[in-house]
Amino acid sequence: MSTDTEQLPRTSLPGLAARVRHDLPASIVVFLVSLPLSIGIAVAAGAPVAAGLIAAVVGGVVAGALGGSTLQVSGPTASLTVVVAECINQFGWATTCFITVLAGGVQILFGLGRIARGALAIAPVVVHAMLAGIGVVIALQQVHVLMGGDSLSSSWDSITGLPRQLASVHVGDLFLGLLVIVILVGWRYLPAPVRKVPGPLVAVVVATLMALVLPTQVERIVLDGTLLDEIGLPALPHGGWATVALMAVTIALIASVETLLSAVAVDRMSRNASRRTDLDRELIGQGTANMVSGAIGGLPVAAVIVRSITNVKAGAHSRASTMLHGVWILLFSVALVGVVRQIPKAALAGLLIVVGIQLIKLAHIRRAQRTGDLVVYAATVIVVVFWNLLLGMLVGLALAFALLLWRVVRVxxxxxxxxxxxxxxxxxxxxxxxxxxxxxxxxxxxxxxxxxxxxxxxxxxxxxxxxxxxxxxxxxxxxxxxxxxxxxxxxxxxxxxxxxxxxxHSRHMLDEVLGPWRRTGAEVDPIVAGVAAYHRGHAHLIRPHLGVLRDGQEPDSLFVTCADSRVVPNVITSSGPGDLFTVRNVGNLIPAGCRDASMEAALIYALEKLDVRSVVVCGHSGCGAMEALSSGAVTGSGLDEWLAHARPSLERYRDGHPVGVAALAAGFGPVDQLGLVNVAVQLETLYAHPVVRRGVEERGVVLSGLFFDIATARVVEVTVDGIAEIDGVERPVAAQIA
Known part of the structure; x- marks a missing residue:
């Protein structure tokens, strides 16, 4: 009992210290980024200002605690601004809260149905176009607020109303809005230490301070009471249930897709596999957060990629960061509500215009043009801007599917x-x-x-x-x-x-290339069948290459390998006709002292007549020659005499050759350890041969060792000192023997 009590602080204190060291400062950074955006999104949607703050608190605490991601940050999002504004225009704020609760329930059903990854199947070009369309709508609406007016309900009205708004512009509001835009645009060009402070916070604070000294009146945020005073209950709609259900599903889909895309981005940034997002649990957590947010008068919640990436870059290690950021927003909203009331609307409008424009990514447009999806992108943006978000998504998906169908059936x-x-x-x-x-x-x-x-x-x-x-x-x-x-x-x-x-399946194609005999019956000669398949499918491809080689060969390498049928040199080296001068024998042996005329002839011809630039010895796993050698079995045939050439390999293996030690550490079995040592010993034998040594010293011929692991289809490098993975193209296959 006493032992457990003593160990408890040792395991808990380091975790607490890590949270204080990493998650606490990260939560403050995210809080500073989230605060002005949450207020601005509420204003853009036409919702109470407190609704954005409530959603930020709930998104941080509830979604952070229950979701499947440890690093995502949730809260009100610009991608839902348009649909929320439409809900408020049609049904009022209280019913919009009820729709948010319904949307949360739909997300929970998504999560319980384990269809999270299915949502990722939506064509990326449609998602990018939807976000761009939302960005255009936000920017058009907030231009009027920037000049001291009110946001209009439709994009068309916003465009046609611009001349009238320009005629009645409020200079103070315009100045503050433009000041915020200038600060945000220029923030990226400041030194890195300065950029550690969130640009949106600095821009809004500077604009708020400037509003206090300007000689003209500016319109400010309206917030009655504290955040707790603004908590309200949702109300049931008076009819129109079909539209209500459609709005709820739309919010659920958009929030879910944005959340999942954000999760994928955050997982790519995080190198810790233990922090990978459980996507289904994440949807359940997001749905719960939306139900809570709607129930107490908050905006819909989704994971926001900008805040999530900020959280990762700030060094967050656990979900404590996102939860704490919600706590900081709650404390600020309760204790410093007077500060919120001083924020000019035009400052938030400038912030939202920049946010809206940032949703339009030039990289996405270029990608759509490069991949032939520009029509889908443009159509989706136009429908989102001038009609509505749901119709834009449906049109985009329909066009994307039609384009896919056309590409699939095209010939x-x-x-x-x-x-x-x-x-x-x-x-x-x-x-x-x-x-x-x-x-x-x-x-x-x-x-x-x-x-x-x-x-x-x-x-x-x-x-x-x-x-x-x-x-x-x-x-x-x-x-x-x-x-x-x-x-x-x-x-x-x-x-x-x-x-x-x-x-x-592509495996059938591999069978056609490597083994047509696998499909033939007993009455068909497999070699004949293979030749027929070669004539039918591949002869014409290599015919031009062989035409060049018809008068002679210039191989790069002499390749000595085992006679085992499972080793196919041109496959494991990605080489073709004319590249390898291949010699095969049982156990890939090079008899010392010129005791094999065939091998002697091959060495002399390859090095002195063909001028090969490398000599490769390749062994393989499960080698029958190595197994017979290690077991000491006597067959009474010529095999015993041939395997006698490999006895130096067996002796070196038993003496603890470095390659054998490395092979043991790598998990190879005894027979394969011997096979690897055998490759190293054959390299030494090759270097001792006068023809080979002369080629190395005079022409820089490289001696290389390879070992083909049949079970994994991997090829490893073997030198006289050890083994190594062949992991790239920046180094040679094996080191030269020195």
Missing amino acids: TVLAQAIELGRWRVAIDGTCTFLAMPKLAAELAKVPAGAKVTLEMTVDYLDHAAQEAIQEWVQQFRTGGGTVEFVEMGSARMADTADGAPARR
Whole structure:
């Protein structure tokens, strides 16, 4: 008992100290950023000022405590300003609070239904366009407040009303609003130590102080009583339940999508895997916060990416930071309500104009243009600005889906003459009945009697297109022409004829490249089947390359490896014809003292005739030669005589060779440890060979060791001193033997 009591402070005090050292200062920074934004968003939505502060408190404390993220900061968000303003215009503030409660319930259902990741499937271009549209709406509305007027209900009214507002501008309000904009825009150019103080706070404080000395009157925030006095109950609507439900779902969707996108961004910034967000729990926490916020007269709540990133950059380590920031806002709103009343509306308008413009990201527009999604982006923005947010989201999603469908079913068909009497017909994409007009038009260009190479890089082929191609081929051959099929895509003519069309897994393509024998029956020669598949799918690709090599070879490396069928040198080295001069034997051995004529001939030919620049020895896991060597089994055959060349490797392994020690530490088994030592010993044997040594000293030939771990498909580097992962392209495959 006494032991537990003594240990308790030791485990709890470091955690408390860490929170004080990291989370406390981070919470203050986030509080200073959140305070002016929360007030400004409430003003922009036409809600009571206290509603923004209540939402900030609830978002910090409730969402921070119950959510699935330890670092996200929640509160009122600019992305919901437009829809909240529409709710207030239609139903009034009390019913808007009820809609917020309903939206929170919908979010809880989202979380319980475990569909959080499904919300991330919304096309990013639509989300970016929605935020940009919201930014435009906020900026248009707040321009009028900046000049001393009132925000108008629609973007069109805001645009058409600008001349009238300019004629009756209030100089004091305009000056303060522009002052805030200038400070916020210029803040990023100040020295880093100065920028540690939040720019929005400085801008609002400076504008508030300037308002006290200006000779003209300016309009200020209206806040009756303290924050506690402003707490109110929601009210049920008097009809229009369908619209109420639609508004609630809209708020829930927008708040959820913004929260999840923010969570993804925060997780990318955090290197600690233990801080990864539980997205479903996060939605439950956000939903609970919205129900509480709506129940006591607050705005809807969502995780805000700007505040969340500020929290991470400020050094927060736990959810204590976001919860404390809510506490600071509560204390400020109760104790310093008089300060809030001194804030000019124009100062908040300037702040919101900058926030709105920042929602329009030039990078998003460039990306939409680069990816061909600019039409989706522009249409979504226009509908959000001039109609409403929900319709804009629906239009954007519909256009994005239509564009996706068009891209999916698109196919390119091209028939062209490549030389006299030879034609090439290329079909690339998804070949369905929709492509038949284009297919027929291109095939009609091919003259009768020509020799045709029909290249099909097709990922999906339906029966209509398959039959059309097959009928054309038959008719063309009847007319004296020849057609050679080259099928490089995952969908094949033969597969479509055998059953329902389907997209094939990429593993099937790997089988076609590496092992067509896996699919053949006992009555078919696998080698013949493989050659047929090679002719059909890949011969034409390497034919030009082999044409260059027909008069001679210039390989880069002599590659000595085991005869084991699982080791495919060109695959594990990503090389092609003419790159490797390969020698294979049992156990990848280099007999010392020129005791093997075949290996001797290969070394001399590779180094003195082909001038290779490297010599590679590659072993592998589960090697039968190493297993026989370690077990000491005697077969009474030539294998015993051959494995005698590997006895130095066994002795070095038993003596504790550094490579064997490294292999043991890396988790390799005894046989594989011996295999790794064997590679290192063969490198030493190679270096002792006079032809190899002369190549190293005179031409800088590099000796390299590799080991292929079959179970993981990983290749590691082996030197005379140890093993290492091959993790990049900045260093050679292995170090030169010295």
